[in-house]
Amino acid sequence: MPGSDYWNKYLVQQKVTRRQALRGLGLVGGGVAALSLVGCSDDSGGGGGGSSATGPTGTTGSVNADSTKGKVGGTFVQQTSGFLSSIALVTGNAEGAASRTHSSLVAFAYGRKAPEGASGLSLQAEPDLAVALPEQAGELTYNFKLQPANFHNGKPVTSEDVKYSIERAAFDPKTVNARFFVPWLDKVTAPDAQTVTIQTKAPYVDVLNVLAVYLRVMSKEHEESGEAEKKLMGSGPFVFVETQPPAIMKFKRNPDYFRKPYPYFDEMTLLGPTDDAKQLADFASRQTHMTYWRNETERDRIKQARPDATLFQYPYSSMNFFMRADQDPWKDKRVRQAMSMAMDRKKFAQVTSNGEGDPDQALSWIFPDFGTRKPQDLGSSAKLFEYNPTEAKKLLSAANVTLPIQTDMWHWNSSVVGQAYVDGATFVQSQLAELGLVKFTDHETTHPQALQGWLVGEYSGTCFFIGDGGGFVYNTPAARVQNTFSAPDGKVTTPTDNRPHAVDARLTELSAAQAQTLDSAKRKSVFREMEEIIADNMWVINYTTQQRNFFLDPKVSDNAQIPLWAYGADGAYLKYWWFDA
Amino acid sequence: MAKYIATRLTLTLPTLLLLSIFVFGAVRIIPGDVCQLILQTGGTQGAIDQETCDRINVALGLDKPVTTQYASWLGNVLTGDLGKSLFNKRDVAHDIQLRMAVTLEIAMLGSLFSLLIGVPMGVASALKQNKLPDHALRFLAVGWLSIPSFWVGTLLVTLPALWWHYAPPVGYTNIWDDPIRNIQQMYLPMIAIGLGISAGMARLTRSSMLEVLREDYVRTARAKGLGNTTVIYKHALRNALLPVVTLFGIQTALLLSGTVVIELIFGLPGMGTFLLDSVQLKDYPAIQGAVLFFAVVVVFANLAVDLSYALLDPRVQY
Numbered sequence: 001m002p003g004s005d006y007w008n009k010y011l012v013q014q015k016v017t018r019r020q021a022l023r024g025l026g027l028v029g030g031g032v033a034a035l036s037l038v039g040c041s042d043d044s045g046g047g048g049g050g051s052s053a054t055g056p057t058g059t060t061g062s063v064n065a066d067s068t069k070g071k072v073g074g075t076f077v078q079q080t081s082g083f084l085s086s087i088a089l090v091t092g093n094a095e096g097a098a099s100r101t102h103s104s105l106v107a108f109a110y111g112r113k114a115p116e117g118a119s120g121l122s123l124q125a126e127p128d129l130a131v132a133l134p135e136q137a138g139e140l141t142y143n144f145k146l147q148p149a150n151f152h153n154g155k156p157v158t159s160e161d162v163k164y165s166i167e168r169a170a171f172d173p174k175t176v177n178a179r180f181f182v183p184w185l186d187k188v189t190a191p192d193a194q195t196v197t198i199q200t201k202a203p204y205v206d207v208l209n210v211l212a213v214y215l216r217v218m219s220k221e222h223e224e225s226g227e228a229e230k231k232l233m234g235s236g237p238f239v240f241v242e243t244q245p246p247a248i249m250k251f252k253r254n255p256d257y258f259r260k261p262y263p264y265f266d267e268m269t270l271l272g273p274t275d276d277a278k279q280l281a282d283f284a285s286r287q288t289h290m291t292y293w294r295n296e297t298e299r300d301r302i303k304q305a306r307p308d309a310t311l312f313q314y315p316y317s318s319m320n321f322f323m324r325a326d327q328d329p330w331k332d333k334r335v336r337q338a339m340s341m342a343m344d345r346k347k348f349a350q351v352t353s354n355g356e357g358d359p360d361q362a363l364s365w366i367f368p369d370f371g372t373r374k375p376q377d378l379g380s381s382a383k384l385f386e387y388n389p390t391e392a393k394k395l396l397s398a399a400n401v402t403l404p405i406q407t408d409m410w411h412w413n414s415s416v417v418g419q420a421y422v423d424g425a426t427f428v429q430s431q432l433a434e435l436g437l438v439k440f441t442d443h444e445t446t447h448p449q450a451l452q453g454w455l456v457g458e459y460s461g462t463c464f465f466i467g468d469g470g471g472f473v474y475n476t477p478a479a480r481v482q483n484t485f486s487a488p489d490g491k492v493t494t495p496t497d498n499r500p501h502a503v504d505a506r507l508t509e510l511s512a513a514q515a516q517t518l519d520s521a522k523r524k525s526v527f528r529e530m531e532e533i534i535a536d537n538m539w540v541i542n543y544t545t546q547q548r549n550f551f552l553d554p555k556v557s558d559n560a561q562i563p564l565w566a567y568g569a570d571g572a573y574l575k576y577w578w579f580d581a
Numbered sequence: 582m583a584k585y586i587a588t589r590l591t592l593t594l595p596t597l598l599l600l601s602i603f604v605f606g607a608v609r610i611i612p613g614d615v616c617q618l619i620l621q622t623g624g625t626q627g628a629i630d631q632e633t634c635d636r637i638n639v640a641l642g643l644d645k646p647v648t649t650q651y652a653s654w655l656g657n658v659l660t661g662d663l664g665k666s667l668f669n670k671r672d673v674a675h676d677i678q679l680r681m682a683v684t685l686e687i688a689m690l691g692s693l694f695s696l697l698i699g700v701p702m703g704v705a706s707a708l709k710q711n712k713l714p715d716h717a718l719r720f721l722a723v724g725w726l727s728i729p730s731f732w733v734g735t736l737l738v739t740l741p742a743l744w745w746h747y748a749p750p751v752g753y754t755n756i757w758d759d760p761i762r763n764i765q766q767m768y769l770p771m772i773a774i775g776l777g778i779s780a781g782m783a784r785l786t787r788s789s790m791l792e793v794l795r796e797d798y799v800r801t802a803r804a805k806g807l808g809n810t811t812v813i814y815k816h817a818l819r820n821a822l823l824p825v826v827t828l829f830g831i832q833t834a835l836l837l838s839g840t841v842v843i844e845l846i847f848g849l850p851g852m853g854t855f856l857l858d859s860v861q862l863k864d865y866p867a868i869q870g871a872v873l874f875f876a877v878v879v880v881f882a883n884l885a886v887d888l889s890y891a892l893l894d895p896r897v898q899y
Contacts (some may be wrong), residue, residue: 085858086669229670246858247850248752271751274848277735281742287751448863
């Protein structure tokens with residue numbers, strides 16, 4: 001047969017030697033191995049093959065505004081900021097993880113698009129374990145009725161558990177976080193198994209916010225058994241499975257969750273902090289479904305790699321610059337005002353945020369709920385936000401300051417919040433140096449160093465911060481706003497949140513008042529007065545707004561909305577999400 | 582041989598003791614107060630009262646003199662108790678047990694990679710001395726030596742994602758649970774960490790081979806009519822490997838320290854990320870436990886290297 005003669009001749013004559021054959025097999029084997037490595041990466045999303053449909057960006061597009069009609073299934077993988085180091089809820093800082101496993105009396109309404117949910121910038125509350133938002137018998141009393149619910153071990157949640165949880169968070173000496181947000185708490189009572197009454201010492205505007213974030217309901221039995229050190233156990237939508245801190249934490253769906261039909265995801269995996277390149281690669285390769293916040297440059301890179309992903313964009317308050325107002329030459333407000341007028345905010349935006357962003361002020365205008373204004377609307381202080389180096393020099397001359405001012409600037413290094421922030425600090429230094437106004441000695445610190453230094457008011461000269469909108473960018477803003485500008489008894493004692501060491505009796509009074517004014521219109525007028533005092537005195541110089549960008553895999557339901565507050569690790573809203581087919 | 586092993590093991594004890602003193606003391610020089618870090622990392626900003634800090638310090642035993650803290654810690658270590666994390670209250674020993682598999686796997690795969698790539702490279706280079714393959718391989722080796730492993734790791738993560746939308750599966754799967762998935766997760770870290778080390782191996786193997794190939798016994802072996810393969814792999818390479826094995830032991834320390842960055846880049850929950858997390862949180866017991874782990878591994882790896890000489894060179898007797 002011609003065929004066999006051909007092969008016979010070829011092999012017999014050793015055109016293909018044994019060695020060659022073995023080499024060939026080796027190559028083929030290597031190719032097969034390579035294919036198995038790259039070809040089998042797991043798509044951990046639920047619901048079938050990848051959809052490449054372009055999803056809506058932000059809050060536009062038609063929406064299935066009914067989260068009760070979701071589909072169960074799939075493993076949701078989320079990139080987080082790094083709260084996975086601890087599962088100790090009260091003595092550690094496991095609030096982020098616990099937002100998946102624990103319930104609270106109330107929760108935030110964001111996470112679903114309107115009309116069902118609230119805006120991604122809103123801190124509107126909704127009932128969670130409570131049947132309804134509290135009945136308030138006066139400004140100091142909050143009554144809650146509990147709905148029937150069980151912990152993950154099957155035991156019922158009672159008002160005693162709620163009382164225990166709040167009291168432990170507020171009064172236990174080993175508590176690390178929550179107690180700083182409940183100085184307003186007087187007592188908690190449990191008149192019956194389904195009723196909880198919270199009594200405050202004075203009116204406090206953020207009671208519901210603090211309940212939602214810091215006062216999660218724990219099982220007294222579980223917490224006192226010692227098991228709490230090994231696992232999180234609550235009554236929330238997801239059950240804790242395991243943790244490999246700080247890299248990974250896993251959860252599974254709670255089929256007995258008291259709020260039916262939620263949740264929908266069968267499993268949830270949270271990924272801890274890792275290299276930026278890895279985070280981007282994971283999302284580009286569809287390993288993760290939700291990113292952590294990204295800046296403008298990263299946003300554009302992700303858009304290029306994943307044009308199908310849904311983008312949620314939010315303004316964020318600006319980076320800012322503090323000066324020790326109790327030290328020369330910063331004591332004179334004209335010097336501080338000059339520093340603001342010597343800053344070209346347009347160029348600042350080009351350096352730090354791709355040219356995007358608008359001028360911002362200390363209490364930030366980005367949250368309409370608080371009624372704060374844009375700098376150009378601040379009356380006579382508006383001019384202080386305009387770039388006017390001539391006027392700046394006049395102010396410095398009137399203040400009799402020797403130029404250039406020699407001072408320090410303290411700030412984080414790039415490992416803390418990224419390079420754009422450090423570029424901002426560098427730009428401020430170079431701009432003021434170019435104008436001949438200030439010569440800075442630069443001090444870069446790690447975060448642990450900052451925690452004992454400039455972040456808590458212990459520094460000389462000036463410092464540069466990533467920005468906090470006067471506390472508005474946190475989901476418990478009242479305390480933060482209060483602490484940032486307060487000087488009780490006319491002095492500032494470190495450690496302090498009052499980084500500029502601002503001492504102003506009226507401002508201190510207003511800082512406390514805003515936390516206790518429950519009437520929203522009156523509270524807004526308090527903020528207005530605060531804005532004007534802060535702007536006129538320029539205790540903190542704000543530059544241009546930044547952006548927080550989050551991406552979501554389009555396989556996740558149309559109704560899903562990543563709120564701004566996702567950067568703060570809260571994940572309770574994930575129970576409303578599902579994977580579309 | 583048994584006596585030698587016992588002697589070497591005994592000699593490691595003072596080494597480890599000195600290391601423990603160094604680690605215990607060095608950790609306390611890191612800037613930052615533990616209680617401030619615990620409180621601040623949870624979102625509390627600024628104003629933390631000293632009373633709260635004092636209470637936390639007492640609860641954690643940090644108010645006692647350093648020598649008392651050290652003695653207490655050392656006593657516990659000798660019973661296998663590395664203490665509890667100051668931050669999350671977990672057993673440090675348990676956490677190390679969970680994580681060491683990841684790090685040891687990366688280190689072993691990196692070593693294997695470096696041997697499988699570096700030694701043949703060195704041999705090929707030596708056999709083709711001053712020819713084109715030699716120049717090419719030496720160029721590659723110098724290039725790999727110059728490139729830091731974290732940069733290689735970043736490229737291995739970024740470029741496939743950009744070009745092919747590919748990334749290894751996230752997380753870590755134990756090799757006994759799912760070997761395929763484990764290899765998918767580990768092969769890129771293996772390359773990232775092994776590349777630089779293989780370059781060092783290649784260069785040393787080359788110079789060692791060149792030296793050995795010029796020896797009289799190699800000429801004798803050829804004169805006796807032995808095949809080239811037998812001369813190179815049975816006679817020459819075995820002798821050339823002695824310095825390579827020494828390098829291998831030294832590079833264990835480099836491998837382990839390299840895992841810190843590689844694990845962070847690839848998001849692997851190993852000893853590297855554990856140590857990094859602990860340093861950032863100023864979690865003394867965790868830092869001490871992790872550094873001790875690395876120290877013990879390096880010490881025993883070098884002991885294994887010393888003992889392996891006897892296998893390679895029959896002239897070496899203990």
